[in-house]
Amino acid sequence: MTQARPLSLITGASAGIGAAFAHALATRGHDLVLTARRTDRLDALAQELSHQHGIHATAITCDLADPDGAEQLCATLAARGLHVDWLINNAGYGVPGRFDQNDWQVHADFLRVLVTAPTELAWRLIGGMRERRYGRIVNVASLAGHVPGTAGHTLYAASKAYMIKFSQSLALENQHLGVHACALCPGFTRSEFHDVTGTRPLVSKMPDFMWQDASAVVQEGIEAVERGDAVHVTGRFNRAVKGLFKLMPDRLALKVSAKQSKRYRAHE
Template identity: 70%
Template sequence: MPPARPVSLITGASAGIGAAFARDLAARGHDLILTARRADRLESLAEELRARHTSTVTVLPADLADPHAVSALCDALAARGLAVDWLINNAGYGVPGTFEANDWPTHEAFIRVLMTAPTELAWRLLPGMRQRGYGRIINVASLAGHVPGSAGHTLYAASKAYLIKFSQSLALENRHLGVHVCALCPGFTWSEFHDVTGTRELMNKLPGFMWQTAEAVVREGHDAVERGEVVHVTGGVNRFIKALVKLLPDRLALWLSGRESKRYRDLGEAV
């Protein structure tokens, strides 16, 4: 049985899907732990949620690109006596430009934030969930993890494919202990993501029906993990794209990905 007031840790909570998860879970009676790099945004969101709901909101700023950030974050949780029931691994971003256009520290930081940190958080917090017989882990992956990689965001699809496979194995290992794990796979979502990567102008060429709000993505993700769904692609359009790609020969799917890369990706120097 879930606790009367579950405690949820949300990474990348300062904007977009992370902030939408915070608002959704607070409305459902969760106490929250918010983490991201931008402390001012976290504090502003925390004040909003405390005013609107009865939630206790703890703000713990962290840069998950720091190799010691996750252990320090978990030490801070232990010092406050906070046991995490819901883990939302949402922190992420894109690195525009081809692989060689970026230096290694840029790629290393990306891998830490999108792959190493969510894996370590799950490893550190999962034992408590198993012991209590209840837990929810949502790894925010992407439709990109189901389709061929594209030029211009070289590591992005690879990192999301990792989260999908990681979630599947983790779910199989823990579902009999009351811990549900779900890889949430949105497509194009209205957020700051493309503004940060400098690709907003390119993304605006996409038709409106391909986009979802962060709130819609979160609602689907919450329902999916509660159902015990291990991988959930949000939105009918995205599910159609995933099904279509699976039916196409690999060479044709890769060719299509290459064509779309030229239209919607920054293939020039890193910004």
């Protein structure tokens, strides 16, 4: 695999927002490295995009819950002589239920996938971007990182708030070298996320105007990181929600969040 085109590394690429990023960047002429735990889906997507767009897409199975996962992934890329121009830190999931109801290993794996691994991947890859004076890092965060935490899925909002602040600092440190970092913050997105967390029966009751398709989220994300935005909340409704909570006193915001979260969070 020789690198004649921009190369995008997408984590959690087998479905949802990750797969939508793969389609969108392949359309822009990027070669792709797709990673996730589901090899069959990755291979099928890589073959489909290579055939449709005349690019080179390769699948690398990787479990970012493994403490050595990010390092091994980057070592594989280096061994193939590949440098990453776009890093899409998308891999993620939710852990439903009350914090103490899950084993610590469940939480430890979650933190590796949603916090440690994306941070490590950025650290391992940004040096090359700075040297080449070009790079794009999209950290898929969430509207949840902008509003008060809720009961259930206890670490989810916290992890997304971290990614927002991390992206802001990365952007400030590197924008003068042509390296842009952006925290992409969608709200409810049509994907498998809620099926995996078991909250599909709850969220299916949410009105249609609160939802976005993954492709729309990705389009906004690409445009935002290209502009140099450090943070981008997708969709007018989600931006309105963020603005509303920002205006509320903390105590009121927490009460509102607690009441509304019962519509989409499983916490018992």
